[in-house]
Amino acid sequence: xxxxxxxGGGVVQAGGSLRLSCAASGRTFSTMGWFRQAPGKEREFVxxxxxxxxxxxxxxxxxxxxxxxxxxxxxxxxxxxxxxKPEDTASYYCAAGPGVSLYTPDVKTWPYWxxxxxxxxxx
Numbered sequence: 001x002x003x004x005x006x007x008g009g010g011v012v013q014a015g016g017s018l019r020l021s022c023a024a025s026g027r028t029f030s031t032m033g034w035f036r037q038a039p040g041k042e043r044e045f046v047x048x049x050x051x052x053x054x055x056x057x058x059x060x061x062x063x064x065x066x067x068x069x070x071x072x073x074x075x076x077x078x079x080x081x082x083x084x085k086p087e088d089t090a091s092y093y094c095a096a097g098p099g100v101s102l103y104t105p106d107v108k109t110w111p112y113w114x115x116x117x118x119x120x121x122x123x
Contacts, residue, residue, distance in 0.1 A: 002026035002112050004094045009117030012084055016121070020079040022094030022114055029096035032077045033110060034068060036090035036119075043093070045105035049077060057102040062088075084121045091116040 008020040022032070033048035047058040049068040056068050067080040077094060095110040104110070 002096075004096060004112055004114035006092065006094050006114040006117040009092065009119045011120045011122060014084060014086055014121055014123050016084050017080070017082045018084065018119060019081070020092055020094075020117060020119075022077045022079075024075045024077070024094075024096060028072075028075055029098065029112075031100050031102060032070065032094065032096045033100065034077075034079045035093045035095055035107065035110075036088075037093070037116075038087075038090040041090075043107050045107075046079070046092070048100075048102045050102060055102060059105075081119070084119075086121045086123045089119060089121050091118050 003025045005023045012018050030051040031048055034046040035043050036046050037043040045059055046062055047068045049056045049070050053070045065083045070077045093116045094114040097111040100110055
């Protein structure tokens with residue numbers, strides 16, 4: 001059974017940093033991604049990483065501030081968030097799937113999801 005479990009969310013002041021983790025179990029995935037959903041808004045793509053970790057892709061809104069990495073041995077993906085802004089406040093979700101790539105930002109394409117972790121950035 002596939003499980004994705006996020007951790008690391010919390011409350012941080014604007015300009016601060018947080019690191020989210022997503023531990024996968026049940027199988028490994030060549031591509032894993034991060035999404036977020038703010039209240040009243042649709043879930044949106046944040047970024048994704050390839051199996052080797054050498055390829056990543058980010059939404060324009062977070063590029064240069066967020067970094068995705070992965071530890072293959074631990075089957076874990078990380079989202080390092082720096083220079084956080086109040087507009088980054090959202091629930092953050094880890095996602096994975098056998099047929100996705102770095103270029104599939106459509107939420108409907110990703111079959112496996114974690115439960116989400118809340119990130120709140122205060123101004």
